[in-house]
Amino acid sequence: MLLKSILMMFCIFYHCMLPESFAKPIMKSSIFKGGETSSLGESPFEGPLYKYEEIVHAQGKFLVTTYYRTPIKLEFPFNGKDISISLNEFSKNSDSLGISKEEKEKVTKTINSEGNGAQSSTMGQNKGKELSIEEKEKIWPDGPPRFDEKKYGIKLRDANGDRTIFYKYSHTPYVVTELNLNP
Structure with missing residues:
Protein backbone atom coordinates (compact mmCIF):
# COMPACT_ATOMS: atom_id res chain seq x y z
CA MET A 1 0.00 0.00 0.00
CA PHE A 32 14.34 2.69 -20.31
CA LYS A 33 17.87 2.26 -19.01
CA GLY A 34 18.20 -1.07 -20.84
CA GLY A 35 19.11 0.76 -24.03
CA GLU A 36 15.61 1.17 -25.45
CA THR A 37 15.66 4.92 -25.04
CA SER A 38 18.46 7.24 -24.06
CA SER A 39 18.23 10.18 -21.73
CA LEU A 40 17.65 12.36 -24.78
CA GLY A 41 14.62 10.33 -25.82
CA GLU A 42 16.36 8.81 -28.81
CA SER A 43 15.94 5.13 -29.54
CA PRO A 44 18.73 3.26 -31.34
CA PHE A 45 15.95 1.45 -33.18
CA GLU A 46 14.72 4.70 -34.74
CA GLY A 47 18.13 5.62 -36.14
CA PRO A 48 20.40 3.83 -38.58
CA LEU A 49 21.07 0.14 -37.84
CA TYR A 50 23.50 -2.17 -39.60
CA LYS A 51 23.67 -5.96 -39.57
CA TYR A 52 26.95 -7.59 -38.60
CA GLU A 53 27.94 -11.19 -39.08
CA GLU A 54 31.26 -12.42 -37.81
CA ILE A 55 32.52 -15.92 -38.55
CA VAL A 56 34.85 -17.60 -36.07
CA HIS A 57 36.49 -21.02 -36.25
CA ALA A 58 36.55 -22.58 -32.79
CA GLN A 59 36.87 -26.21 -31.66
CA GLY A 60 36.58 -27.51 -35.21
CA LYS A 61 33.32 -25.63 -35.86
CA PHE A 62 32.47 -22.47 -37.71
CA LEU A 63 30.34 -20.17 -35.58
CA VAL A 64 28.45 -17.16 -36.90
CA THR A 65 27.76 -14.28 -34.52
CA THR A 66 24.97 -12.00 -35.72
CA TYR A 67 23.93 -8.68 -34.21
CA TYR A 68 22.64 -5.26 -35.22
CA ARG A 69 24.46 -2.07 -34.35
CA THR A 70 24.30 1.71 -34.54
CA PRO A 71 27.12 3.80 -36.02
CA ILE A 72 29.72 5.14 -33.60
CA LYS A 73 29.05 8.57 -32.08
CA LEU A 74 31.77 10.71 -30.51
CA GLU A 75 31.06 13.02 -27.58
CA PHE A 76 33.37 15.79 -26.38
CA PRO A 77 33.28 19.36 -25.08
CA PHE A 78 33.51 22.17 -27.63
CA ASN A 79 33.13 25.87 -26.80
CA GLY A 80 31.72 25.07 -23.37
CA LYS A 81 29.09 22.62 -24.68
CA ASP A 82 29.10 18.85 -25.01
CA ILE A 83 28.56 17.86 -28.63
CA SER A 84 27.83 14.49 -30.20
CA ILE A 85 28.82 13.71 -33.80
CA SER A 86 29.24 10.62 -35.94
CA LEU A 87 32.67 9.14 -36.53
CA ASN A 88 32.41 10.15 -40.20
CA GLU A 89 31.66 13.78 -39.29
CA PHE A 90 34.58 13.70 -36.87
CA SER A 91 36.89 12.39 -39.60
CA LYS A 92 35.83 15.14 -42.01
CA ASN A 93 35.32 18.14 -39.72
CA SER A 94 37.52 17.61 -36.67
CA ASP A 95 39.72 20.61 -37.56
CA SER A 96 36.80 23.00 -37.19
CA LEU A 97 35.85 21.40 -33.86
CA GLY A 98 39.08 22.22 -32.06
CA ILE A 99 40.64 18.78 -32.57
CA SER A 100 44.26 18.76 -33.70
CA LYS A 101 45.53 16.41 -36.40
CA GLU A 102 47.46 14.41 -33.76
CA GLU A 103 44.37 14.05 -31.57
CA LYS A 104 42.30 12.99 -34.56
CA GLU A 105 44.88 10.33 -35.45
CA LYS A 106 44.99 9.06 -31.86
CA VAL A 107 41.20 8.78 -31.66
CA THR A 108 40.97 7.05 -35.04
CA LYS A 109 43.80 4.61 -34.23
CA THR A 110 42.31 3.78 -30.84
CA ILE A 111 38.88 3.05 -32.28
CA ASN A 112 40.39 1.00 -35.14
CA SER A 113 42.62 -0.99 -32.77
CA GLU A 114 39.60 -2.02 -30.72
CA GLY A 115 37.86 -3.45 -33.77
CA ASN A 116 35.19 -0.77 -34.02
CA GLY A 117 36.67 1.60 -36.56
CA ALA A 118 36.81 -0.82 -39.47
CA GLN A 119 33.14 -1.57 -39.00
CA SER A 120 32.17 2.05 -38.68
CA SER A 121 34.37 3.04 -41.63
CA THR A 122 32.67 0.37 -43.70
CA MET A 123 29.30 1.80 -42.71
CA GLY A 124 30.41 5.32 -43.53
CA GLN A 125 31.51 4.40 -47.02
CA ASN A 126 28.13 2.79 -47.75
CA LYS A 127 29.71 -0.66 -47.94
CA GLY A 128 27.38 -1.79 -45.17
CA LYS A 129 23.67 -1.59 -45.86
CA GLU A 130 21.48 0.34 -43.44
CA LEU A 131 18.29 -1.51 -42.50
CA SER A 132 15.11 0.03 -43.86
CA ILE A 133 12.02 0.55 -41.70
CA GLU A 134 10.37 -2.40 -43.45
CA GLU A 135 13.35 -4.67 -42.71
CA LYS A 136 13.31 -3.64 -39.05
CA GLU A 137 9.59 -4.43 -38.80
CA LYS A 138 10.13 -7.81 -40.47
CA ILE A 139 13.02 -8.77 -38.16
CA TRP A 140 11.29 -7.48 -35.00
CA PRO A 141 7.50 -7.75 -35.54
CA ASP A 142 6.84 -7.38 -31.80
CA GLY A 143 8.61 -4.04 -31.55
CA PRO A 144 12.16 -2.86 -30.92
CA PRO A 145 14.69 -5.28 -29.40
CA ARG A 146 16.72 -4.58 -26.29
CA PHE A 147 19.88 -2.59 -26.96
CA ASP A 148 23.10 -2.56 -24.96
CA GLU A 149 24.96 0.73 -25.04
CA LYS A 150 28.76 0.66 -24.98
CA LYS A 151 30.67 3.80 -24.09
CA TYR A 152 34.45 4.20 -23.91
CA GLY A 153 36.75 7.14 -23.25
CA ILE A 154 39.96 8.17 -24.98
CA LYS A 155 42.16 10.42 -22.86
CA LEU A 156 43.94 13.19 -24.76
CA ARG A 157 46.68 15.51 -23.55
CA ASP A 158 47.46 18.82 -25.15
CA ALA A 159 48.77 22.26 -24.22
CA ASN A 160 45.42 23.15 -22.65
CA GLY A 161 45.45 20.12 -20.33
CA ASP A 162 43.78 16.74 -20.28
CA ARG A 163 40.43 15.99 -21.84
CA THR A 164 38.49 12.90 -22.79
CA ILE A 165 36.66 12.09 -26.00
CA PHE A 166 34.00 9.44 -25.54
CA TYR A 167 32.77 7.12 -28.25
CA LYS A 168 29.65 5.05 -28.01
CA TYR A 169 27.39 2.73 -29.93
CA SER A 170 24.45 0.45 -29.20
CA HIS A 171 23.94 -3.13 -30.30
CA THR A 172 21.37 -5.88 -30.02
CA PRO A 173 22.19 -9.09 -28.12
CA TYR A 174 24.56 -11.42 -29.96
CA VAL A 175 23.07 -14.50 -31.61
CA VAL A 176 25.57 -17.31 -32.19
CA THR A 177 24.76 -20.14 -34.59
CA GLU A 178 26.83 -22.98 -35.96
CA LEU A 179 27.56 -22.77 -39.67
CA ASN A 180 26.87 -26.14 -41.27
CA LEU A 181 29.16 -26.61 -44.27
CA ASN A 182 27.74 -30.04 -45.18
CA PRO A 183 24.60 -29.84 -47.35
Whole structure:
Protein backbone atom coordinates (compact mmCIF):
# COMPACT_ATOMS: atom_id res chain seq x y z
CA MET A 1 0.00 0.00 0.00
CA LEU A 2 2.85 2.35 0.85
CA LEU A 3 4.55 1.56 -2.45
CA LYS A 4 1.35 2.27 -4.35
CA SER A 5 1.00 5.64 -2.61
CA ILE A 6 4.59 6.56 -3.41
CA LEU A 7 4.13 5.61 -7.06
CA MET A 8 0.93 7.65 -7.32
CA MET A 9 2.66 10.66 -5.77
CA PHE A 10 5.52 10.30 -8.21
CA CYS A 11 3.11 10.13 -11.18
CA ILE A 12 1.27 13.23 -10.01
CA PHE A 13 4.57 15.01 -9.47
CA TYR A 14 5.74 13.96 -12.92
CA HIS A 15 2.59 15.06 -14.75
CA CYS A 16 1.69 18.21 -12.84
CA MET A 17 4.69 19.73 -11.13
CA LEU A 18 7.70 19.25 -13.34
CA PRO A 19 8.14 21.26 -16.51
CA GLU A 20 7.85 19.12 -19.62
CA SER A 21 11.41 19.72 -20.78
CA PHE A 22 12.80 18.57 -17.43
CA ALA A 23 10.52 15.62 -16.69
CA LYS A 24 10.76 13.64 -19.90
CA PRO A 25 14.55 13.13 -19.97
CA ILE A 26 14.52 11.99 -16.33
CA MET A 27 11.75 9.48 -16.92
CA LYS A 28 13.21 8.13 -20.11
CA SER A 29 16.69 7.70 -18.74
CA SER A 30 15.49 5.86 -15.67
CA ILE A 31 12.66 3.76 -17.08
CA PHE A 32 14.34 2.69 -20.31
CA LYS A 33 17.87 2.26 -19.01
CA GLY A 34 18.20 -1.07 -20.84
CA GLY A 35 19.11 0.76 -24.03
CA GLU A 36 15.61 1.17 -25.45
CA THR A 37 15.66 4.92 -25.04
CA SER A 38 18.46 7.24 -24.06
CA SER A 39 18.23 10.18 -21.73
CA LEU A 40 17.65 12.36 -24.78
CA GLY A 41 14.62 10.33 -25.82
CA GLU A 42 16.36 8.81 -28.81
CA SER A 43 15.94 5.13 -29.54
CA PRO A 44 18.73 3.26 -31.34
CA PHE A 45 15.95 1.45 -33.18
CA GLU A 46 14.72 4.70 -34.74
CA GLY A 47 18.13 5.62 -36.14
CA PRO A 48 20.40 3.83 -38.58
CA LEU A 49 21.07 0.14 -37.84
CA TYR A 50 23.50 -2.17 -39.60
CA LYS A 51 23.67 -5.96 -39.57
CA TYR A 52 26.95 -7.59 -38.60
CA GLU A 53 27.94 -11.19 -39.08
CA GLU A 54 31.26 -12.42 -37.81
CA ILE A 55 32.52 -15.92 -38.55
CA VAL A 56 34.85 -17.60 -36.07
CA HIS A 57 36.49 -21.02 -36.25
CA ALA A 58 36.55 -22.58 -32.79
CA GLN A 59 36.87 -26.21 -31.66
CA GLY A 60 36.58 -27.51 -35.21
CA LYS A 61 33.32 -25.63 -35.86
CA PHE A 62 32.47 -22.47 -37.71
CA LEU A 63 30.34 -20.17 -35.58
CA VAL A 64 28.45 -17.16 -36.90
CA THR A 65 27.76 -14.28 -34.52
CA THR A 66 24.97 -12.00 -35.72
CA TYR A 67 23.93 -8.68 -34.21
CA TYR A 68 22.64 -5.26 -35.22
CA ARG A 69 24.46 -2.07 -34.35
CA THR A 70 24.30 1.71 -34.54
CA PRO A 71 27.12 3.80 -36.02
CA ILE A 72 29.72 5.14 -33.60
CA LYS A 73 29.05 8.57 -32.08
CA LEU A 74 31.77 10.71 -30.51
CA GLU A 75 31.06 13.02 -27.58
CA PHE A 76 33.37 15.79 -26.38
CA PRO A 77 33.28 19.36 -25.08
CA PHE A 78 33.51 22.17 -27.63
CA ASN A 79 33.13 25.87 -26.80
CA GLY A 80 31.72 25.07 -23.37
CA LYS A 81 29.09 22.62 -24.68
CA ASP A 82 29.10 18.85 -25.01
CA ILE A 83 28.56 17.86 -28.63
CA SER A 84 27.83 14.49 -30.20
CA ILE A 85 28.82 13.71 -33.80
CA SER A 86 29.24 10.62 -35.94
CA LEU A 87 32.67 9.14 -36.53
CA ASN A 88 32.41 10.15 -40.20
CA GLU A 89 31.66 13.78 -39.29
CA PHE A 90 34.58 13.70 -36.87
CA SER A 91 36.89 12.39 -39.60
CA LYS A 92 35.83 15.14 -42.01
CA ASN A 93 35.32 18.14 -39.72
CA SER A 94 37.52 17.61 -36.67
CA ASP A 95 39.72 20.61 -37.56
CA SER A 96 36.80 23.00 -37.19
CA LEU A 97 35.85 21.40 -33.86
CA GLY A 98 39.08 22.22 -32.06
CA ILE A 99 40.64 18.78 -32.57
CA SER A 100 44.26 18.76 -33.70
CA LYS A 101 45.53 16.41 -36.40
CA GLU A 102 47.46 14.41 -33.76
CA GLU A 103 44.37 14.05 -31.57
CA LYS A 104 42.30 12.99 -34.56
CA GLU A 105 44.88 10.33 -35.45
CA LYS A 106 44.99 9.06 -31.86
CA VAL A 107 41.20 8.78 -31.66
CA THR A 108 40.97 7.05 -35.04
CA LYS A 109 43.80 4.61 -34.23
CA THR A 110 42.31 3.78 -30.84
CA ILE A 111 38.88 3.05 -32.28
CA ASN A 112 40.39 1.00 -35.14
CA SER A 113 42.62 -0.99 -32.77
CA GLU A 114 39.60 -2.02 -30.72
CA GLY A 115 37.86 -3.45 -33.77
CA ASN A 116 35.19 -0.77 -34.02
CA GLY A 117 36.67 1.60 -36.56
CA ALA A 118 36.81 -0.82 -39.47
CA GLN A 119 33.14 -1.57 -39.00
CA SER A 120 32.17 2.05 -38.68
CA SER A 121 34.37 3.04 -41.63
CA THR A 122 32.67 0.37 -43.70
CA MET A 123 29.30 1.80 -42.71
CA GLY A 124 30.41 5.32 -43.53
CA GLN A 125 31.51 4.40 -47.02
CA ASN A 126 28.13 2.79 -47.75
CA LYS A 127 29.71 -0.66 -47.94
CA GLY A 128 27.38 -1.79 -45.17
CA LYS A 129 23.67 -1.59 -45.86
CA GLU A 130 21.48 0.34 -43.44
CA LEU A 131 18.29 -1.51 -42.50
CA SER A 132 15.11 0.03 -43.86
CA ILE A 133 12.02 0.55 -41.70
CA GLU A 134 10.37 -2.40 -43.45
CA GLU A 135 13.35 -4.67 -42.71
CA LYS A 136 13.31 -3.64 -39.05
CA GLU A 137 9.59 -4.43 -38.80
CA LYS A 138 10.13 -7.81 -40.47
CA ILE A 139 13.02 -8.77 -38.16
CA TRP A 140 11.29 -7.48 -35.00
CA PRO A 141 7.50 -7.75 -35.54
CA ASP A 142 6.84 -7.38 -31.80
CA GLY A 143 8.61 -4.04 -31.55
CA PRO A 144 12.16 -2.86 -30.92
CA PRO A 145 14.69 -5.28 -29.40
CA ARG A 146 16.72 -4.58 -26.29
CA PHE A 147 19.88 -2.59 -26.96
CA ASP A 148 23.10 -2.56 -24.96
CA GLU A 149 24.96 0.73 -25.04
CA LYS A 150 28.76 0.66 -24.98
CA LYS A 151 30.67 3.80 -24.09
CA TYR A 152 34.45 4.20 -23.91
CA GLY A 153 36.75 7.14 -23.25
CA ILE A 154 39.96 8.17 -24.98
CA LYS A 155 42.16 10.42 -22.86
CA LEU A 156 43.94 13.19 -24.76
CA ARG A 157 46.68 15.51 -23.55
CA ASP A 158 47.46 18.82 -25.15
CA ALA A 159 48.77 22.26 -24.22
CA ASN A 160 45.42 23.15 -22.65
CA GLY A 161 45.45 20.12 -20.33
CA ASP A 162 43.78 16.74 -20.28
CA ARG A 163 40.43 15.99 -21.84
CA THR A 164 38.49 12.90 -22.79
CA ILE A 165 36.66 12.09 -26.00
CA PHE A 166 34.00 9.44 -25.54
CA TYR A 167 32.77 7.12 -28.25
CA LYS A 168 29.65 5.05 -28.01
CA TYR A 169 27.39 2.73 -29.93
CA SER A 170 24.45 0.45 -29.20
CA HIS A 171 23.94 -3.13 -30.30
CA THR A 172 21.37 -5.88 -30.02
CA PRO A 173 22.19 -9.09 -28.12
CA TYR A 174 24.56 -11.42 -29.96
CA VAL A 175 23.07 -14.50 -31.61
CA VAL A 176 25.57 -17.31 -32.19
CA THR A 177 24.76 -20.14 -34.59
CA GLU A 178 26.83 -22.98 -35.96
CA LEU A 179 27.56 -22.77 -39.67
CA ASN A 180 26.87 -26.14 -41.27
CA LEU A 181 29.16 -26.61 -44.27
CA ASN A 182 27.74 -30.04 -45.18
CA PRO A 183 24.60 -29.84 -47.35
